[in-house]
C-alpha cells in the first residue's frame with residue numbers, strides 16, 4: 001500500500017515537472033506577447049506612425065496606424081534587417097522571408113543566413129510572395145491609414161530586431177519583380193512595454 005502511494009506521488013511529480021517545463025519551452029519559442037515599431041520619416045519625407053504586433057494563436061496580428069501619407073495605396077513590408085543607419089532606408093535588406101534571390105528547391109535545403117528557427121516555417125505566402133509582405137496601407141485624403149491583419153505561421157520571436165517599411169507607392173509587379181518605389185518611413189521592431 002505504501003509502495004503504491006509513493007509510485008502515485010512520483011507519477012504526479014513527473015506530470016507536474018513536464019507541465020511546468022513544457023510550458024516554459026513553448027513560451028520561449030513563441031516570443032514576446034507584444035512588439036512595437038515606431039515609424040519615423042526617411043530623409044526628406046514626413047510619414048510616421050505606430051505598428052503593434054501581437055502574438056496570437058494563428059501567428060501574429062498586425063495593427064498599423066500611419067499618417068503623413070500621400071492619397072492612395074502604399075507598399076508596407078517587414079524587411080529583414082533592423083538597420084536604420086542609412087537615412088533613406090537603404091540598409092534594411094530584402095523583404096522578410098524573401099527566397100527569390102536563392103535557388104528554391106523542394107524547400108528542404110536550408111543554408112541561408114538568419115536564425116535557424118526561420119527555416120522551420122514556410123517562408124512564402126500561398127501566392128508566392130514573402131511572408132513579410134503585408135496588406136498595403138491605403139491613405140485617405142487626410143493622409144492617414146489604418147490596417148489590421150493576421151500573418152499565419154510567424155512568431156513574434158522571428159520579428160524582433162527586423163524593420164517595417166512604408167513605400168512611396170503601391171506594390172507593383174514590374175518584369176516579374178515587386179517594386180513599391182522609394183521608402184518613405186521606417187521603424188525597428190522591438191519588444192513593447194506592456195502593463
Ligand SMILES: [Cu+2]
Nearest residue numbers: 075077165167
Ligand atoms: Cu519594402
